[in-house]
Structures are given as C-alpha cells and as structure tokens.
Amino acid sequence: MKSIFWIAKREMGSFLYSPIFYVVTTVFLVLYSFLFFAILSDFSQASLQAAPQAAALQKAGYSINANEMVIVPSLGNMSVILLFIIPLITMRSFAEERKNKTFALLLSSPVHLGEIVAGKFLACFAIAAFMILLSSYSIIMITMLGEPEWGPIFSGYLGVLLMTGCYIAMGVFASSLTDNQIVAAVIGFGLAFLMWLMALPAQNADTGIGTILEYLSLGSHLEPFLKGIVDSSDLTYYLSFMAFVLFITYRVLDSRRWR
Secondary structure: OOOHHHHHHHHHHHHHHHHHHHHHHHHHHHHHHHHHHHHHHHHHHHHHHHHHHHHHHHHOOOOOOOOHHHHHHHHHHOOOOHHHHHHHHHHOOOOOHHHHOOOHHHHHOOOHHHHHHHHHHHHHHHHHHHHHHOOOHHHHHHHHHHHOHHHHHHHHHHHHHHHHHHHHHHHHHOOOOOOOOOHHHHHHHHHHHHOOOHHHOOOOOOOOOEEEEEEHHHHHHHHHHHHHOOOOHHHHHHHHHHHHHHHHHHHHHHHOOOO
16 A cells, blocks of 8 residues: 555656646636636626516525536536546656656566556546645635535535546556557547547437446436435446556556566
C-alpha cells in the first residue's frame, strides 16, 4: 500500500510542476464557469418571471427548483467537459515513461506492477478530484441565492467523481498502449466517448440488446446520482468498470515486459 502512495505522490509532483496542469485546470474552469453562469442566468430570469405568480404556482404543485434547473444540468455539463479534459491528464501516465526509457527502471524496482498501475491511477484521480473541488464555488453561489437540497448535490458530485474514475481508467489504459502522448490522449478520448454514447443506439435497438447497451453506458448510470439516488447497482457498475479496465492495463503492461 505504501508503494501505491509513493507512486501516486511521485506522479502528482511531476504533474504539478508541468505547465499542462495549469493549462488543463484553467480550460476546465473556464468552460464549466461559462456554462454554469449561462444556466444561472436562465434560472434567475425564470425566478423573476415566476415571482408574481409564486403563490399560484406553488398551489398548482410547480416550483422553481435550483437543484433541477441549475445543479443537475451543471453537473451534467461537467461530466461532458471532463470527457475532453481527462485524456490530457492521463496521456502521460505510461507513454512518457516508455518514451523516456524510464519504465524499465521502474519495473526493476521492488514495486509490483499492479501497484504502479494503481499509483498512477490514484495520482490522476487526485488531480481530477482537485479540479472538481475548485468547481464547487458554484454550489456556494447557489446557496447564497436560495436553499438547494444537499442530498442531490452530494450524490451528484459522487456520481461525477465515479464517472471521472472510469474516464481515468480508460485514459491510463490508452497510455499503456503507446509511447506517444497525443495518440494516448486520442485513444483515451475515443474510448470514453464510446462508453458515454453507448445509450444512444440502445434507443433504436432490440429490447435485449438495448438493455445491455444502456447498462454499459457510463451516462445512464450517472442520471440516478444527479437525481439524489445512490443505487448499489450503479456503484457496483462504476467500481467494477474501473477495476476491470485497470486489470486489462496491468495485463497489457505485463505482456510488454517480457517482449
């Protein structure tokens, strides 16, 4: 376990000294903030327009809900932005090691290959989690404007973190396939995009195939979290997905070690 944290600390230190960390973080926050303030502006206008009829609307069972109108779409947008951002974080995981001929040295150390994979995954996850944490300023702003429900907020962020973990696992896997960081980023994005869109063809597929495709889609498992529902089946899916992809990464690297 100590080896995993040592690898993670080493990777995080290397990444924090790289300009790409600051570029990626800035791009993420700019894109998220632009979309968030656009949604918040629409919400404010809707609230002002509904204010004169507030009593009648409440009696009719309709209300201006910050969770549904601001938080849910904002977290949904964040998951899409991370789809593009995460491959830029993970692309250097193994590709850079192989290009610089340092991966063989890492393998010769007493650290197990599985611990190396886990450590690099943990480092990327910590960096992504920090970026997501920076976006929480938007929640503070919403609480200043109203009284949102905290349950869906926490579950929504949990869902985004789990989906991000899946993006990272695929990105680390992509980085294990090549020594070119750009190629690794493209492959990582392609895999994540494919798994994210899996639910779309499910709508036109046969019932059995459609159910399978929808279950495999990363996005379909995020929706319950955004609604405040933490289902064990969705948790199991995300955790199993990460474990499976990281295991495949381990097998790929292990096979290359003996070539």
